[in-house]
Amino acid sequence: MRNIQSGSLQSEIDNNDKTTLGFWIYLMTDLVMFGVLFATYTVLRGNTFGGPLDRQVFNLPFALVETLILLTSSFTCGLAILAMQTKNKTQVLMWFVITFLLGLSFLGLELNEFNKLISEGNSWQRSGFLSAYFSLVGTHGLHITAGLVWMGICLVKVWKEGLNSSLSRKLTLLSLFWHFLDIVWIFIFTIVYLLSGI
Amino acid sequence: MTKIKQSNNNLEERPVKNLKTYIIGFVSSIVLTLIPYFLIINHFTTSYVLLTVILVFALLQMLVQLIFFLHLGRETKPRWKLAVLISFVGIILIIVGGSIWIMQHLNYSMSLLQLNNLMQYGEGF
Structure with missing residues (x-):
């Protein structure tokens, strides 16, 4: 990064920018998919078919804890990227491990919530509202799972190979993905959970 | 491209600046989460006003995260x-x-x- 004037590095940075832009466009198409799921949820929210209403099944303090955990993991992911810029391998590993654990606990809480709903007989088969809820939140959970797998692989590679430029690029894209999932969750928190409390 | 060169010349002070933006982003995200949460818990006003208010808070938080976490504001010219x-x-x-x-x-x-x-x-x- 220091000898920015040399030709090969310059082209590498341009290339990097193209990769980031391509990944950014993927994230935006993903956002459209979430938009469709949000539209479905808003339309089907009242269609409970005699089943429970949203305010009867959601636990707001629980959702707040999930939100705070995911927010914190987004922050630690940013700190890992900062450490990557100063080429500090130990700190990169440390912050990414913390991010990974926070993400894992978020996923655990979400699965716990799903499990509780299903065991009470309120699975996705119960009503249109619950189908839409499980599709929306489940899709986000699948993204989180994919992000965790990706993060795990990257962590092992960084640990073994150190921070080379190809891994740094992957970690940058991973951080974009993780921040993006955080933004999607903010809307889930608002539209699914907070709206149920009105 | 000139902008990249300039920002790379003072590479030493960049991480500190970045740390600040991440902390600002994190703290304001938490505040923007807690305010609508407590408004909802305490049924602060009528439901239509409340709906608008929490949607505004979600949009604000999206902007905060786009700027401070995804660094949308620091993108170079095109x-x-x-x-x-x-x-x-x-x-x-x-x-x-x-x-x-x-x-x-x-x-x-x-x-x-x-x-x-x-x-x-x-x-x-």
Whole structure:
């Protein structure tokens, strides 16, 4: 990064920018998919078919804890990227491990919530509202799972190979993905959970 | 490209600046989460006002995270990311807004029970 004037590095940075832009466009198409799921949820929210209403099944303090955990993991992911810029391998590993654990606990809480709903007989088969809820939140959970797998692989590679430029690029894209999932969750928190409390 | 060169010349002070932006982003995200949460818990005002308020807070938080976590503001001059974001947000607004609008209209026109109620009480037939 220091000898920015040399030709090969310059082209590498341009290339990097193209990769980031391509990944950014993927994230935006993903956002459209979430938009469709949000539209479905808003339309089907009242269609409970005699089943429970949203305010009867959601636990707001629980959702707040999930939100705070995911927010914190987004922050630690940013700190890992900062450490990557100063080429500090130990700190990169440390912050990414913390991010990974926070993400894992978020996923655990979400699965716990799903499990509780299903065991009470309120699975996705119960009503249109619950189908839409499980599709929306489940899709986000699948993204989180994919992000965790990706993060795990990257962590092992960084640990073994150190921070080379190809891994740094992957970690940058991973951080974009993780921040993006955080933004999607903010809307889930608002539209699914907070709206149920009105 | 000149901008990249400039920002790389003072590479030493960049991480500190970045740390600040991450902390600002993190703290304001938490505040922007807690305020609507407590407004909802305490049923602060009428539901329509509350709905608008929590949606505004979600949008604010999205902006905060886009700027402080995804560094959208620091993009160099041909702002492709911003252009892509804006066009996709347009698509999403059409899809989501359009769906809600159409389905409400459908409910209004199709539901017999609602139609009955509406004719009796709403429009005075």
